[in-house]
Amino acid sequence: MITVESLTRRYAGFTAVEDVSFTAKPGRVTGFLGPNGAGKSTTMRVMVGLTAPTSGSATINGERFADLPNPGLEVGVLLDASAQHAGRTGREILVIASDTMGLPRSRVDEMIELVSLTPTEAKRRVRDYSLGMRQRLGIATALLGGPNALILDEPANGLDPAGIRWMRDLLTGFASQGGTVLLSSHLLHEVEVIADDLIVIGNGKIVAAGTKEELLAAAGTLARSTSPRDLAHALEQAGIPSTLAGDGSVRTDADATRVGAVALTAGIALTELRSAERAGLEDMFLSLTADTQREGVAA
Numbered sequence: 001m002i003t004v005e006s007l008t009r010r011y012a013g014f015t016a017v018e019d020v021s022f023t024a025k026p027g028r029v030t031g032f033l034g035p036n037g038a039g040k041s042t043t044m045r046v047m048v049g050l051t052a053p054t055s056g057s058a059t060i061n062g063e064r065f066a067d068l069p070n071p072g073l074e075v076g077v078l079l080d081a082s083a084q085h086a087g088r089t090g091r092e093i094l095v096i097a098s099d100t101m102g103l104p105r106s107r108v109d110e111m112i113e114l115v116s117l118t119p120t121e122a123k124r125r126v127r128d129y130s131l132g133m134r135q136r137l138g139i140a141t142a143l144l145g146g147p148n149a150l151i152l153d154e155p156a157n158g159l160d161p162a163g164i165r166w167m168r169d170l171l172t173g174f175a176s177q178g179g180t181v182l183l184s185s186h187l188l189h190e191v192e193v194i195a196d197d198l199i200v201i202g203n204g205k206i207v208a209a210g211t212k213e214e215l216l217a218a219a220g221t222l223a224r225s226t227s228p229r230d231l232a233h234a235l236e237q238a239g240i241p242s243t244l245a246g247d248g249s250v251r252t253d254a255d256a257t258r259v260g261a262v263a264l265t266a267g268i269a270l271t272e273l274r275s276a277e278r279a280g281l282e283d284m285f286l287s288l289t290a291d292t293q294r295e296g297v298a299a
């Protein structure tokens with residue numbers, strides 16, 4: 001279990017993270033989403049003791065990272081795959097990490113095999129690794145100590161399609177065995193497939209948190225009609241706010257039954273009426289973070 005409580009981090013008058021609270025639960029993959037500069041990395045850095053909080057706390061299995069006697073046995077961390085020592089070979093990096101944690105050397109070869117680095121690649125210096133190979137090495141390091149929690153910043157970064165599929169299976173498998181996975185990613189399709197729970201942050205504050213089903217269901221209802229303006233008007237008359245999208249669809253937070261009833265009363269034929277859930281995570285993300293997007297995108 002990863003718990004963040006009332007976490008605030010300020011830099012010289014600038015608030016990067018403000019009063020952020022959430023939990024990532026065992027047995028679940030939690031996706032941590034937000035536009036560039038929203039505060040994801042800062043929050044994750046506080047979790048693993050790389051940045052001190054201005055106030056509030058982050059704990060892993062009830063303990064602050066700095067208080068864990070052998071942190072690698074409790075939590076696997078991958079924040080920046082390119083931050084590994086470039087002059088060392090992949091194998092050397094794993095050997096050093098394994099010795100530091102007091103693990104048998106056999107773990108190193110197990111991990112190299114697990115992340116599908118070939119023995120030749122493992123003997124190559126990290127400076128000559130591709131981004132995807134660094135990412136695999138980072139995952140190997142994170143899993144080395146057999147932790148029950150993982151904190152991963154953009155783990156799919158640089159992976160090829162087969163690598164992304166492999167990462168997905170690895171993380172869902174880890175969670176299905178009771179592990180806690182917290183991952184940040186800008187690959188919304190990937191998060192939509194893999195995550196059970198979602199935390200959305202914008203401008204340093206949590207803008208939404210819940211299960212994926214809850215958050216996507218909260219997208220409301222989508223209706224189409226041959227006369228969408230009349231439908232939007234009828235909804236407005238019934239006290240139901242709606243938006244008329246450029247593609248002629250009418251969206252509202254009201255449930256489908258109410259929208260259907262209003263259309264029937266107004267004598268408007270609907271050509272489509274469904275939960276807007278299918279709009280997907282990308283639409284939800286853009287609408288939730290519209291105020292905090294640099295591009296000012298609206299859903």
Ligand SMILES: Nc1ncnc2c1ncn2[C@@H]1O[C@H](COP(=O)(O)OP(=O)(O)OP(=O)(O)O)[C@@H](O)[C@H]1O
Pocket residue numbers: 011014015016034035036037038039040041042043
């Ligand atoms: N050491 C620092 N000094 C000053 N400001 C910082 C520092 N570290 C982060 N920030 C600022 O805090 C804000 C949050 O940054 P953070 O890296 O946490 O965002 P992020 O959500 O991880 O973004 P991205 O998706 O681009 O990785 C940004 O405005 C960033 O410039």
